[in-house]
Amino acid sequence: KLYVGDGRGLASGFHQALCLTRGGPTINVNLTFTCFYQPLNFVDFACQYLRQDITRGVNEAELEGMQKLFKNIPIKTTHAGRPIQYRLKLFGLPANRLTFDLRSRDDSASASLPKQITVAEYFAKNYKALKYPNLPCIDARNGEEERAQWLPMETVQRLR
Structure with missing residues (x-):
């Protein structure tokens, strides 16, 4: 395996086939190469692919460029203890600024009063x-799901 340095790698192998010819059976062996994405979390993958350190945060222009490059790529997350596959739809606010309504599971009386919490x-x-x-969250969707699953970049891996 050879790592290209932009989040991708190159692997070599061979393909073989047995062919029947007039001279008798012949083995045809071809050397093949394939490109693959390294199993990195999305922060490391984006840093390598963009060839810049995004851990300090990203500006609006960088975010727009990332959106064009990475829209609809397959991703997975394992933070919940099992792998779940999604497609990246878009980037949102940073995890320390993106809020959602959290309802209490324990107290049914307070279930009607959601609490605002950041990702x-x-x-x-x-x-x-x-x-x-400080990095933007990823809107991860699987199938035709309407509701956004906001995931922090560091909890997501690039697939294939």
């Missing part, structure tokens, strides 16, 4: 604190 706070409370809460 970064939610992950710190339920999984582990984010290393890059």
Whole structure:
């Protein structure tokens, strides 16, 4: 395996076929190469692919460029203890600024009063604190799902 340096790698192999010819059986062996994406979390993949350090945050122009490059790519997340596959739809606000309504599962009386929480706070409370809460979240969807699944970049891996 050879790593190209932009989040991709190159692997070599061979293809063989047995052909019957007038002179008798012949083995045809061809050397082949294939390109693959390294199994990196999305932050590392984006840094390598864009050849710049995005861990400090991204500006509007960089975010627009990333949106064009990465829209609809297959991704997966394993933060919930099992792999879940999605497609990247778009990038949103950073995890420390993107909020959503969290309803309590324990208290049915307070279930009607949702609490505003950031994605970064939610992950710190339920999984582990984010290393890059200043990076944009990914709107991950599977199938024809209407509702956005906002995931921090560092919890997502590029597939294939």
